Amino acid sequence: MSAKAETQSISLEYDLPHPPVKVWRALTDPQLLGEWLMVNDMRPLVGHSFTFKAPPTPWWDGIVHCEVLEIDLHKRLRYSWRSGPESSPLDTVVTWTLTPTPSGGTRLALEHSGFLPANAFAFDGASKGWQRMIGQGLTELLARAA
């Protein structure tokens, strides 16, 4: 697999009946953000490193490591999103874009980018966790299945 493989993204867009200032708060206030996303120590400052924490599972420690990459107040928020079983195999970026709508609401766009092509990435990402979990045999089998 080439290390320069093209990446894939998830894009979602929502029209919200709330002004950008309010949506921004829900995205950047750690308390509010924790209510709908995950427990976190986010601060809207470029360079700030923080984590999201979810309950751990047998295959995931439940921690997402982030760093604020870009802040454009009430308009755009971008942070890195690194996670996955051991050795941070998932190295992605989350971008929130807020655009005011004529009715006083917000068009909220989420882009989660940087996923390597599903199979190659997924296998790379999952393999270490799997090795620990159920042994080398299954890992080799996955390699053949990918």
Added chain:
Amino acid sequence: MQRRDTVFRALADPSRRAILERLTRGEAAVKDITARFDISQPAVSQHLATLRRAGLVSERRDGRLVYYRVDPNGLRPLIDWIAQYQAFWLERLDRLQASLKEMDE
């Protein structure tokens, strides 16, 4: 997501993981597996049924014997991060909308 939950539940049990790991080295009948583990034949059969329902294991009948093998396709839901995160964000953004309704202006 439901499909994944079934897979994860099936793998949450150490005996089932051990059985699955054994099957990665080749297909086996219940008695072959029972011989290697300190669990009863009915228990092994039940674990195999759970693994089969989760799509992790398929079976092949040969006369009176049933042979089990790993079905690698069953593991796909575990390794498709894009699908996982798509479902994750859809669910979380529903929650965001609920949170926004409850927030002060």
